[in-house]
Amino acid sequence: MSDLSKLNGWAGKDNPALVESEFNLIKDGGSFRNFNVYGKSQDTKGKKMMLYEVVRKVLGKDTENYQQQIGDCISFGAKNAIEYLMATEKLMKGDHEKFEPVFPPYLYGTGRVLIGRGQLNGDDGSLGSWMADAVIKYGVLRSSFDGVPKYSGSVAKKWGDTPGPDKKFIDEGAKHPVKSAAQIKTWDQLVEAIVNGYPCTTASDVGYNMEPSSDGFHRQTDNWGHQMCFIGVDDRANDPYAIIVNSWGDAHGHLKDFDTGENLPIGVLRVRKKDAEKHLRANETFAYSNFDGFPEQLIDKKLFMLI
Numbered sequence: 001m002s003d004l005s006k007l008n009g010w011a012g013k014d015n016p017a018l019v020e021s022e023f024n025l026i027k028d029g030g031s032f033r034n035f036n037v038y039g040k041s042q043d044t045k046g047k048k049m050m051l052y053e054v055v056r057k058v059l060g061k062d063t064e065n066y067q068q069q070i071g072d073c074i075s076f077g078a079k080n081a082i083e084y085l086m087a088t089e090k091l092m093k094g095d096h097e098k099f100e101p102v103f104p105p106y107l108y109g110t111g112r113v114l115i116g117r118g119q120l121n122g123d124d125g126s127l128g129s130w131m132a133d134a135v136i137k138y139g140v141l142r143s144s145f146d147g148v149p150k151y152s153g154s155v156a157k158k159w160g161d162t163p164g165p166d167k168k169f170i171d172e173g174a175k176h177p178v179k180s181a182a183q184i185k186t187w188d189q190l191v192e193a194i195v196n197g198y199p200c201t202t203a204s205d206v207g208y209n210m211e212p213s214s215d216g217f218h219r220q221t222d223n224w225g226h227q228m229c230f231i232g233v234d235d236r237a238n239d240p241y242a243i244i245v246n247s248w249g250d251a252h253g254h255l256k257d258f259d260t261g262e263n264l265p266i267g268v269l270r271v272r273k274k275d276a277e278k279h280l281r282a283n284e285t286f287a288y289s290n291f292d293g294f295p296e297q298l299i300d301k302k303l304f305m306l307i
Contacts, residue, residue, distance in 0.1 A: 065245065065267040080199065135178040183285065228245060
């Protein structure tokens, strides 16, 4: 597992100028909005929200957390954000859509090749801003779509280099965009996003011990060059914290909720506010919202009644 931490799939780790220039290019093009929750009726400070609880209500289980095989963490952070957003919108908005697992190599290719203009061809890695722009412009491909292969590192490498995913997959993915992404810069914005049901991808050079300490927190002890996804916050506590889902499988010990004793999903980290804020200072944290998902097949059961 230590080898995974050395994949360095975030291209901004050693190139902050690239992060800034690419973000400004995309923002000037009109893709990104300033973060603002419209029509809010309550203050979100001092709140707790765990989006995995929403996922469990919708699916009856957690989303699948399997290991990335190359430095394609940017796509996995987005995969997790979109899958959590899918479930959250279904519960909170009553969307008549079905949950569909997301195919990471499609995201990897659209971000690196179509938005990133192939700048990293031959090397692993991507940027959070490229990924956020790609899900708006090129959408999301479900893993069950006809002809989509099983995830592997070799597939991710192929789709992640020029010319990128095949046109038939881009045509399908474009039907299902994330319609809004906004940069998250402060802890209060992060809390507001999560409490309102908006998962946040987060790319940075912040890394942690692989398993929690005796107090139930993961400590910032390493530099990963990595993207993950914020899926929970507790701003009520004397020691506020966030929950981050990673893409390394069952790698980070087994955590329980401090209040309920409920098991947290596998592969998550519980990090203190001060460490979450280090992620935000990398300027590569984005809240995703308004996913145009996959309609349920509301077929009259009478059509299938056996006589």
